[in-house]
Structure formats: structure tokens, C-alpha cells
Amino acid sequence: MKIDINDFYTEEEWRKITEFAHGKDTPFLVVLLDVIKNKFEELKKNLPYAKIYYAVKANPAAEIITMLDELGACFDVASVYELRKLLSLNIRPENLSYGNTIKKTADIEEFYNAGVRLFATDSEMDLRNIALVAPGSKVLVRILAEGVLTADWPLSRKFGCQPDMALDLLVLAKKLGLEPYGVSFHVGSQQRDISAWDAAIAKTRYLYDSLNEEGITIKCINMGGGFPANYIEKTNSLEVYASEITRFLQEDFGDEMPEIIIEPGRSLVADAGVIVSEIILISRKSRTAMERWIFTDIGKFNGLMETLEESIKYPIYTEKNGIREKAILAGPTCDSVDTIYENYLYELPLNLASGDLLYWLSCGAYTASYSSVEFNGFPPLKSYYI
Ligand SMILES: Cc1ncc(COP(=O)(O)O)c(C=O)c1O
Incomplete structure (x- = not known):
């Protein structure tokens, strides 16, 4: 399935994210503070009688x-x-x-x-x-x-x-x-x-x-x-x-x-954040295997904890186009729990290659705060607030 970025961000927001992302070492989370501000105002408008306590744990x-x-x-x-x-x-x-x-x-x-x-x-x-x-x-x-x-x-x-x-x-x-x-x-x-x-x-x-x-x-x-x-x-x-x-x-x-x-928590900050990751490797487990494994530098231990049991299904965007095929997505650590999506298979372009960026949308909540300190030596997820 191809993600339509317009369902998630305005042209201006997406330009801001991609301009910021290019040339930076991945993986990282970039959060647009204005999006959170708008969400807060929207919540206040829709539930004017409610006092809002932001659940800090979300981010x-x-x-x-x-x-x-x-x-x-x-x-x-x-x-x-x-x-x-x-x-x-x-x-x-x-x-x-x-x-x-x-x-x-x-x-x-x-x-x-x-x-x-x-x-x-x-x-x-x-x-x-x-x-x-x-x-x-x-x-x-x-x-x-x-x-x-x-x-x-x-x-x-x-x-x-x-x-x-x-x-x-x-x-x-x-x-x-x-x-x-x-x-x-x-x-x-x-x-x-x-x-x-x-x-x-x-x-x-x-x-x-x-x-x-x-x-x-x-x-x-x-x-x-x-x-x-x-x-x-x-x-x-x-x-x-x-x-x-x-x-x-x-x-x-x-x-x-x-x-x-x-x-x-989630509803205020999730949509404001995008995790930018890079594809490390793409492989098949046999000559005739139908599915590719796409290994990326983000995984369960450095931000995507809520993909445990594939609970949260983040929209994934790539700048590449062309024929799409289902793929298994997995993170970078030496732990098989660090397989991100294996049952729900994302359709991603066949021409994806090592070094290509994957954008994980709506990632502003429960990602950076969940990332481990040093599992397999990987550092916690870098985050930028712009
Ligand atoms: C006590 C409490 N309040 C609020 C929240 C935030 O919930 P949500 O992120 O669904 O908005 C949580 C989340 O775990 C919570 O434990």
C-alpha cells in the first residue's frame, strides 16, 4: 500500500521534515512543535469544558x-x-x-x-x-x-x-x-x-x-x-x-x-513526529522466497517498542516509486524479537536499496522515551524538536 503523504502532513510540514532530514545521520525522530500546538488547540475547542493534563510519558x-x-x-x-x-x-x-x-x-x-x-x-x-x-x-x-x-x-x-x-x-x-x-x-x-x-x-x-x-x-x-x-x-x-x-x-x-x-498523551504528540531511518540490508531467505526481509536502522529497541505484537501500525513512506511487493520489516539488533512487522506485511517498492530512507509517520508518542540505553551498543533514539 502506498502512503499518501497528504493524509498526514500539509505540504509545508512535509517540506520542513524532509529538508531537515536529508544529510543527517539516521535514525532520528523529528517533531514539529506547531503540530502539537494545533492538536492542543483542537482538543480545547472540541472539549472546552475539560481540563487538559498532558500525559508526560508519551513524550x-x-x-x-x-x-x-x-x-x-x-x-x-x-x-x-x-x-x-x-x-x-x-x-x-x-x-x-x-x-x-x-x-x-x-x-x-x-x-x-x-x-x-x-x-x-x-x-x-x-x-x-x-x-x-x-x-x-x-x-x-x-x-x-x-x-x-x-x-x-x-x-x-x-x-x-x-x-x-x-x-x-x-x-x-x-x-x-x-x-x-x-x-x-x-x-x-x-x-x-x-x-x-x-x-x-x-x-x-x-x-x-x-x-x-x-x-x-x-x-x-x-x-x-x-x-x-x-x-x-x-x-x-x-x-x-x-x-x-x-x-x-x-x-x-x-x-x-x-x-x-x-x-x-498519544493524541497530542504522535502525529507531530516522524522517525527517519535508513535501510541497512535487503535479503531473501532462499532463492524462491516470496518475501524480502528489509532490515532498517530503527527497531523495537531504539524507538518502535509499540510494534510489540504488531500493536501499533505506523504508516511508512519512501521516496521511491514503482512496483510494490510485500516485505518483512526488521530492526538492527541481534535479537529476533526485533522483527517489526512479520504478520502484517507492508507493500514496499521492489527497487528499494541499501541506504534509502524510510519515514515512519505519526511517531511522536511512545518512541523516544521507550528506546533502550545501550542494547547491542545502539544509543537511544536522537530527537529533534523544530
Ligand atoms: C494514567 C494515564 N493517563 C493518560 C495516559 C495517556 O494515554 P494516551 O496516550 O492514550 O492518551 C496514560 C497512558 O499510559 C496513562 O497511564
Whole structure:
């Protein structure tokens, strides 16, 4: 399949990327900051009532954090390491939320001492730790969300708890002197089925009513991330996601709508980035083998981690044209896990040769931050923000 670059970038954006790419040592990630800015504005326009906490883990580059801060974003933080980075960039602690439900007591304390007062949790042990070292803080209890089968990068059963347990935890939070602030969920990253939000919002409404009976009114729903990037598998537009989700919220909450938080990562930064890689080698495994193996200098260990189980299918563009044939794509390391796509076969030109560039589109999220430090001696992915 031939990628039409116009489906991904404007002429001006693509010119900027290719001019920047030529002559540089590959592989690297180049990110257009203006694209992120436009995505942020688009999200604000479509969900004007939602407070946006950028999920830093998607791409923790200082350039992105600083720009989003200037645009008025808050930040969803996963660890003390992200916290320290954000503080070093002068991000205000009141704009941060500690969104990871798995945390050491010492880490909770560091967040609290830094001035952070919003914590997510999904277990009694973690809740008691928060009460111990972050007294009086606001807590959001995360519920399990469905949608595992329809999200390209599901967050599965690892996070969240059943609504009945969430109820117990919010009641306990109050007893422990914390503020039972609200409910959070994440329907799975790159969630292609919008009804996943419908189910999660309905569960939240059930909890809202049950908590009211306990004398607790929750003030906030944190709907997490899950909004789409532009990959091979098409999705509805952000506008459709937003209008549907707004309808679900209105149907379930009407005039009682609590404060709404969202934590977009992928949908804000993915489309803005392109990984530029070079073909190292092309081979066939026998004289009669139908498929070529194309080995490139980018792979699972230096940026394409989300191709594990071929979950995320990045659009791949080459400047070469001509007859196309299916190919297996693999990375540069001495590890067979570092085969990128073997089941879903990309059709690429037969005249591709060693040294040709491959452009991996929509790669701004979960690539640079995932790349290993020194596997097989390869360095982490270089990134440029322009
Ligand atoms: C707590 C939390 N919030 C938000 C996100 C961002 O999700 P997405 O990249 O799908 O927008 C994640 C992703 O793992 C997460 O764990």
C-alpha cells in the first residue's frame, strides 16, 4: 500500500521534515512543535469544558512540556523522575497530578513536599500510604475500564478496580482525612471504539449515586487518555470522539456534571513526529522466497517498542516509486524479537536499496522515551524538536 503523504502532513510540514532530514545521520525522530500546538488547540475547542493534563510519558521532551505549559496545560506525572524534570522546567506543582497508581511511599512524599495535592489510586494499601504522607490531598480512584479488545495499546487489567471497591476506597479516603475527589478511568490507548467511554461513564454514574448515599459528592471525573493518533488503522476524527463523549456525559450527568479532566498523551504528540531511518540490508531467505526481509536502522529497541505484537501500525513512506511487493520489516539488533512487522506485511517498492530512507509517520508518542540505553551498543533514539 502506498502512503499518501497528504493524509498526514500539509505540504509545508512535509517540506520542513524532509529538508531537515536529508544529510543527517539516521535514525532520528523529528517533531514539529506547531503540530502539537494545533492538536492542543483542537482538543480545547472540541472539549472546552475539560481540563487538559498532558500525559508526560508519551513524550517528555522539555520543548513539548514548556510549550504546553505556556498554552495552559496541566500535567499527568508517572514518577518522581518526571516530577523532578517538570519542576526543573518551572512547572507549578498545583498543575500536576500523580497519575500512577503504583508508587512508593517515599515517592508520594516527594510529590507532596513539592506541593502536589492530586493523587490517583486503585488499592487500599496505596490509599493508606497517601493518607500517611500526603494528608488532606485529593484522591481520584481509578476504575477498571472495558475496551481492551478495541484499543491498539490496551492498559488491560493492571490498573483500576471494580466500582464496588472504588466505592469502598472513596469512603475510606474520607475517613482517613483525604478528599474523595473523584473517579478516574482509562479506556485503553488508541481506543478505536468510542462506546468504551460510554461504558466507563455509566459505571462512574453508578458510583456517583452510590457515593451520594454515603454522603459523598464526587467533584471530578478524570477520563484519562485513549484519543487517537493517525496510524494505518483508521479511526473517527477527534471531533466525533468529542461530540460522542460529550453526549455520554450529558446523558448520564446532565446538570450534575462534575469537573472533567482528560489526560491525552498519544493524541497530542504522535502525529507531530516522524522517525527517519535508513535501510541497512535487503535479503531473501532462499532463492524462491516470496518475501524480502528489509532490515532498517530503527527497531523495537531504539524507538518502535509499540510494534510489540504488531500493536501499533505506523504508516511508512519512501521516496521511491514503482512496483510494490510485500516485505518483512526488521530492526538492527541481534535479537529476533526485533522483527517489526512479520504478520502484517507492508507493500514496499521492489527497487528499494541499501541506504534509502524510510519515514515512519505519526511517531511522536511512545518512541523516544521507550528506546533502550545501550542494547547491542545502539544509543537511544536522537530527537529533534523544530
Ligand atoms: C494514567 C494515564 N493517563 C493518560 C495516559 C495517556 O494515554 P494516551 O496516550 O492514550 O492518551 C496514560 C497512558 O499510559 C496513562 O497511564
